[in-house]
């Protein structure tokens with residue numbers, strides 16, 4: 001069914017001017033079926049992400065080799081946490097990435113699923129799979145979140161991370177964690193006098209010298 005319609009298109013394209021050929025590409029099955037964002041995508045400017053993130057991602061789309069575009073909901077980075085939370089809490093923070101979608105670099109449509117993006121490209125933007133050499137035609141869009149390693153909780157902004165660190169749940173976990181670390185650090189000292197541990201330490205020194 002699809003092959004027949006493709007052949008039909010090819011046939012009419014050869015008979016028409018380039019202007020008509022252009023409009024034929026936009027009367028594809030995508031526009032005949034009902035709108036379904038899961039399959040048919042959202043234009044990048046309409047995505048519910050910060051304007052600054054849209055700007056950054058747009059410029060990333062211009063880089064032929066780029067494969068990943070990342071943003072944070074607050075346009076800040078993990079280093080912004082340094083001045084907001086204690087050193088201990090800062091060391092518990094790490095970046096976690098969330099897949100947002102796949103963008104066709106040619107038309108800047110964002111698809112939640114990679115497959116949908118690829119079939120769109122085959123049909124619309126790169127018909128016949130003609131891809132310029134050395135160009136990545138898809139950009140994966142990722143949101144970076146701030147994760148508390150201790151609680152395995154992810155939030156979208158540095159302010160939310162700060163609030164998280166002020167919760168009783170986090171504080172309680174931190175107290176237990178620090179107590180465990182403290183007792184964990186003193187435990188080996190009580191066994192250090194045993195010969196087995198000493199020889200183990202020598203061996204470790206030896207390995208270290210071999211590495212160097």
Ligand SMILES: [Zn+2]
Nearest residue numbers: 104106107125
């Ligand atoms: Zn496209």
Ligand SMILES: [Zn+2]
Nearest residue numbers: 148150151170
């Ligand atoms: Zn936490």
